[in-house]
Amino acid sequence: MLLALWLGWLAPAQAQGGGAELASFGVQRSEDGLLLNYAVNFELPRGAEEALNKAVPLYFVAEAEVFRDRWYWRDKRIASAARVWRIVFQPLTFNYRVTFAGISQSFATRAEAFASIRRGANWKVAEPSQLEEGARHYVEFSFRLDTSLLPRPMQIGIASQADWALSVERTQRFD
Numbered sequence: 001m002l003l004a005l006w007l008g009w010l011a012p013a014q015a016q017g018g019g020a021e022l023a024s025f026g027v028q029r030s031e032d033g034l035l036l037n038y039a040v041n042f043e044l045p046r047g048a049e050e051a052l053n054k055a056v057p058l059y060f061v062a063e064a065e066v067f068r069d070r071w072y073w074r075d076k077r078i079a080s081a082a083r084v085w086r087i088v089f090q091p092l093t094f095n096y097r098v099t100f101a102g103i104s105q106s107f108a109t110r111a112e113a114f115a116s117i118r119r120g121a122n123w124k125v126a127e128p129s130q131l132e133e134g135a136r137h138y139v140e141f142s143f144r145l146d147t148s149l150l151p152r153p154m155q156i157g158i159a160s161q162a163d164w165a166l167s168v169e170r171t172q173r174f175d
Contacts, residue, residue, distance in 0.1 A: 019042060019043050020040060020041070020042035020143070020166050020167060020168040021040070021041050021042070021168060022038060022039070022040055022041075022143075022168055022170055023039040023040065023041045024037065024038065024039045025037070025038045025039075025141065025170050025172065026038070026172075027139050027172050027174045029131065029174060029175075031128060032124060032128065033124050033125075033126050033127045033128045033130075033131070034066060034079070034124070034125050034126035034130075034131060034139070034174075035122045035123065035124055035125070036064055036120060036122075036123045036124075036125050036139065036141065037120065037121050037122065037123070038062075038119070038120045038123075038141065038143070038170075039118060039119045039120075040118050040119075040143045040168060041118070042118075042166055042168075044114075044166070045145070045162075045163045045164055045165065045166055046163045047158075047161060047163035047164050048145060048163070048164055048166065051150075051154065052087070052088070052089050053089060055088060055089050055090065055091055056088070056150070056151065056154065057086050057087065057088040057150075057151075058086070058087050058088070058145060058150075059084060059085065059086050059087075059145070059146045059149035059150070060084070060085045060087070060117050060143070060144070060145055060146065061082060061083070061084050061085075061142075061143070061144055061146045062082065062083045062120060062123075062141070062142070062143045063080070063081070063082045063083075063141070063142050063143075064080065064081050064082075064123070064125040064139055064140070064141045065077055065079070065080045065139070065140045066078050066079040066080070066125060066126045066130070066131075066137060066138075066139050067137065067138050067139075067140065068132060068135050068136070068137050069135065069136040069137070069138070075138075078126065078130045078131070078137075079125055079126035079127070079130050080125075081123070081124075081125040081126075083100070083101075083120070083123070084100070084146070084149075085098060085099070085100045085116075085117045086098070086099040086100075086149075087099075087113055087114070087117065089110075090106075093106075094108075095107060095108060096108075096109070096110055096112070096113035097113075098113050098116050098117060100116075100117075125139065136173065136175060137173070137174055137175070138171060138172060138173040138174065139171070139172050139174070140169070140170075140171050141169065141170045141171075141172070142167060142168070142169045142170075143167065143168050144166060144167035144168075145164065145165075145166035145167070147164055
């Protein structure tokens with residue numbers, strides 16, 4: 001049992017539905033804090049692709065939580081960060097609009113639009129003062145299609161449909 005848990009901890013990436021996988025993932029501790037780099041490869045599930053073609057906005061969320069190991073209690077969460085992207089097809093102009101942190105950008109093709117959300121470089125997820133010297137830390141990262149942000153009528157029954165599942169998770173230790 002312990003061996004199975006230990007091997008599960010070391011798994012490179014756990015894809016859940018939709019064929020998502022982490023092409024690259026790295027955690028870098030620097031004088032600016034803890035920086036995260038990632039690249040996600042995925043194919044949009046059929047149901048989500050149909051909705052996007054009908055101008056329904058889709059939301060993608062990347063989340064990172066930083067923990068410090070503790071032997072006497074549950075591990076302490078010392079930092080968390082999240083990014084949310086909104087992508088929508090605009091049928092009148094045949095463009096895709098991606099909104100991130102209040103800034104929108106238009107793309108001529110779907111491939112260009114999704115390329116803008118598949119990668120994260122030097123994403124600061126923790127301040128240097130939050131990381132203790134000599135302590136063991138780890139990052140829990142997830143990237144997913146967030147169906148809870150879809151328009152309310154579409155949320156009914158989507159949670160149980162496999163063609164809306166798109167997520168990938170990774171846990172990485174660092175010192």
